[in-house]
Amino acid sequence: MTSTVQESIDVAVPIRAAYNQWTQFESFPNFMEGVESVQQFDDTHTHWKIRVAGAEREFDATITEQHPDERVAWKSTEGTQHAGVVTFHRLADDQTRVTVQMEWEPAGLAEKAGSAVGADERRVKGDLKRFKSFIEHRGQETGSWRGDVPRPDTAGPAGLGSPSSATGAAADAWPSGTDDRRPSGGSF
Secondary structure (H helix, E strand, O other), X not given: OOEEEEEEEEEOOOHHHHHHHHOOXXXXXXOOOOEEEEEEOOOOEEEEEEEXXXXXXXXXXXXXXXXXXXXXXXXXXXXXXXXXXXXXXXXXXXXXXXXXXXXXXXXHHHHHHXXXXXXXXXHHHHHHHHHHHHHHHHOOOOOEEOOOEOOHHHOOHHHOXXXXXXXXXXXXXXXXXXXEOOOOOOOO
């Protein structure tokens, strides 16, 4: 049984700030319920520790597509199976709509029951409300990464979108000095 969730929220920050904050994966525990930690290994690979229905889970995920101020897509590579995309839509100079679309496979009776009664939607909706509060109250993002990760099927010659070469393709996609997923100031 696959669970599908789609939720949106409007945030009172420019699209660049909303997108930049979303690229700071290690800050996710500040606004995502159940996310205990995210460790980023390189431009496209992360390791997650989460708690769902009282059970701790760990998994690795790969960024499959990322375009500044537009979208971040991912899929798990082992552990909890899920995939999704977050898109950013400019509503005004200081207003952005953030939309999360996610599919995942609940494991175990508790997760399946929670999914059946809408716990997934409530959790994502709550995460987006906490993201809104986090970014609006800070007034600025904690860091940024403006690189581009092409979709594997549109990556072009030499397999630039393949998992083994995506890091190299992404690393060549931005001018030096803009590769910063580390915080730019303040605490998480």
